[in-house]
Amino acid sequence: MQNTTDESGAGAVSNVLARVRGYLKETGMAATQFGRAAANDPRLVGDLANGREPRARMVARIDAYIATQRETKR
Numbered sequence: 001m002q003n004t005t006d007e008s009g010a011g012a013v014s015n016v017l018a019r020v021r022g023y024l025k026e027t028g029m030a031a032t033q034f035g036r037a038a039a040n041d042p043r044l045v046g047d048l049a050n051g052r053e054p055r056a057r058m059v060a061r062i063d064a065y066i067a068t069q070r071e072t073k074r
Contacts, residue, residue: 010051016059017048023066038065 024034024045035044039061048054054062 010053012059013048013051013053016054016062017045019066020045020048020062023069027069038062 020034023029024031031045032042035046036042038044039058041047044052044062
């Protein structure tokens, strides 16, 4: 049976990148600031845009950061 929640490959990169770009647009945060805050990597967003394939753990960190920030803004 295939795990449908697994994000791997180019589709996963574009999905994560789309979520990050949406968050950046929504908040006005700089890409380097986001990368540093979410993953201690200021090049994260640029690297994703250039095809870096994040592992599941990194995707989880990115999603957790965005969720936490959205919760604190409420």
